[in-house]
Amino acid sequence: MGLELYLDLLSQPCRAVYIFAKKNRIPFELRTVDLREGQHLSDAFAQVNPLQKVPVLKDGDFVLTESVAILLYLARKYKVPDHWYPQDPQACARVDEYLAWQHTALRRNCLRALWHKVMLPVFLGELVSPETLAATLAELDMALQVLEGKFLQDKAFLTGPHISLADLVAITELMHPVGAGCQVFKGRPKLAAWRQRVEAAVGEALFQEAHEVILKAKDSQPADPTLKQKMLPKVLAMIQ
Amino acid sequence: MGLELYLDLLSASCRAVYIFARKNSIPFDFQFVDLLKGHHHSREYIEINPLRKLPSLRDGKFILSESVAILFYLCRKYSAPSHWYPPDLHMRARVDEFMAWQHTAIQLPMNKILWLKLLIPMITGDEVPAEKTEQMLAEVKSNLKLFEEKFLQDKMFITGDNISLADLVALVEMMQPMAGNHNVFLSSAKLAEWRMRVELAIGSSLFCEAHDRLVKLAEWDCSTLDPIVKERIGNLLQKFK
Numbered sequence: 001m002g003l004e005l006y007l008d009l010l011s012q013p014c015r016a017v018y019i020f021a022k023k024n025r026i027p028f029e030l031r032t033v034d035l036r037e038g039q040h041l042s043d044a045f046a047q048v049n050p051l052q053k054v055p056v057l058k059d060g061d062f063v064l065t066e067s068v069a070i071l072l073y074l075a076r077k078y079k080v081p082d083h084w085y086p087q088d089p090q091a092c093a094r095v096d097e098y099l100a101w102q103h104t105a106l107r108r109n110c111l112r113a114l115w116h117k118v119m120l121p122v123f124l125g126e127l128v129s130p131e132t133l134a135a136t137l138a139e140l141d142m143a144l145q146v147l148e149g150k151f152l153q154d155k156a157f158l159t160g161p162h163i164s165l166a167d168l169v170a171i172t173e174l175m176h177p178v179g180a181g182c183q184v185f186k187g188r189p190k191l192a193a194w195r196q197r198v199e200a201a202v203g204e205a206l207f208q209e210a211h212e213v214i215l216k217a218k219d220s221q222p223a224d225p226t227l228k229q230k231m232l233p234k235v236l237a238m239i240q
Numbered sequence: 241m242g243l244e245l246y247l248d249l250l251s252a253s254c255r256a257v258y259i260f261a262r263k264n265s266i267p268f269d270f271q272f273v274d275l276l277k278g279h280h281h282s283r284e285y286i287e288i289n290p291l292r293k294l295p296s297l298r299d300g301k302f303i304l305s306e307s308v309a310i311l312f313y314l315c316r317k318y319s320a321p322s323h324w325y326p327p328d329l330h331m332r333a334r335v336d337e338f339m340a341w342q343h344t345a346i347q348l349p350m351n352k353i354l355w356l357k358l359l360i361p362m363i364t365g366d367e368v369p370a371e372k373t374e375q376m377l378a379e380v381k382s383n384l385k386l387f388e389e390k391f392l393q394d395k396m397f398i399t400g401d402n403i404s405l406a407d408l409v410a411l412v413e414m415m416q417p418m419a420g421n422h423n424v425f426l427s428s429a430k431l432a433e434w435r436m437r438v439e440l441a442i443g444s445s446l447f448c449e450a451h452d453r454l455v456k457l458a459e460w461d462c463s464t465l466d467p468i469v470k471e472r473i474g475n476l477l478q479k480f481k
Contacts, residue, residue, distance in 0.1 A: 093310075
């Protein structure tokens with residue numbers, strides 16, 4: 001059995017892994033784990049990942065979670081072009097810096113924006129107060145300011161003249177609020193221009209393919225009551 | 241000007257960087273940024289890191305934030321012994337996996353215990369509702385169980401027979417609640433044994449020195465807290481309520 005990637009393209013980190021593997025022509029078996037069907041909570045999937053999350057990489061007996069770790073593993077094993085994760089120590093450090101920062105910053109805000117605006121009401125039938133949503137969108141706005149002001153500045157890509165893992169992780173995160181109907185690029189010409197460059201570097205066809213699911217998030221079928229009961233506490237813990 | 245590390249050892253992230261640099265005899269200037277006095281909001285420090293967080297590294301013109309990034313940078317630049325960040329693809333991936341997971345699974349909750357058990361009552365004079373604290377402690381307990389089952393298993397250290405960056409980061413974070421009189425190692429012999437091994441591998445004297453300020457935190461006279469900082473803390477507190 002070759003490389004297996006357990007993914008649901010609804011998930012931000014899964015999109016980054018998917019795009020990276022496809023872009024670099026890394027051969028893999030796609031194992032879809034339908035989050036909205038609760039497949040990640042199944043006993044079968046618990047055998048693969050007891051943490052019950054996606055993405056997961058399985059390479060023979062070797063099982064790896066955490067998208068950042070998976071991206072680095074793929075980059076090293078398949079010896080991808082240097083710009084994704086440069087050899088140069090300072091350029092590399094810039095990528096590490098973004099990948100570390102985003103966990104509790106942009107990633108979290110993008111996740112909360114999607115769930116507060118769309119997924120909690122539409123998929124789980126849970127009302128979100130306008131105050132909560134407003135606070136979440138305000139926090140997202142602040143994270144976007146940091147993304148532009150600290151990371152992007154006047155460069156072509158987040159960490160320099162070429163696309164890296166940082167850009168891939170960032171763009172897939174931003175597509176979460178985009179999928180929720182938030183206009184994250186409005187009034188942000190620098191960020192919008194960066195987005196175009198990232199899409200072009202990835203390839204528009206691949207970019208669009210990877211984002212088909214998230215862009216239809218608001219059309220999610222409501223979860224049945226049993227599934228909702230199972231998922232709600234986990235979702236609330238995930239987005240806290 | 242040589243390497244500068246901007247640190248306050250009250251922060252677990254700072255302790256990881258400090259211990260790593262000292263253990264590997266990396267020469268640096270210790271730039272103390274006193275969190276208790278709000279010096280991370282000073283104009284001088286904002287120029288180093290506009291996000292006002294610690295630690296930061298300055299190497300000539302190169303400035304770097306995020307302890308995980310700093311640890312990798314130091315490892316590479318100073319050619320630290322390979323066990324810290326093993327070249328083996330699988331072992332290295334395990335370190336990366338832990339370093340990614342810990343941000344939300346270990347660091348945040350461990351810090352939260354400190355806030356709920358010590359800092360909030362100390363600074364605001366208010367007790368935190370017992371239910372909130374219980375909820376927090378339950379979450380921490382379950383994450384520590386995951387740490388043992390997934391990362392440590394029956395090995396001596398996370399990657400096997402030798403200490404790596406992952407063990408260092410894990411341990412300094414798990415020490416954070418000590419300042420609030422909460423010892424997470426009491427609940428598990430396995431965890432306590434792993435802690436001893438990591439401390440020994442680092443060197444007890446360096447480990448104790450790095451944790452001195454943390455363990456004395458309860459003695460801090462918080463009436464000296466800058467009112468502006470107190471206000472900022474008030475905003476931060478909202479996150480935990």
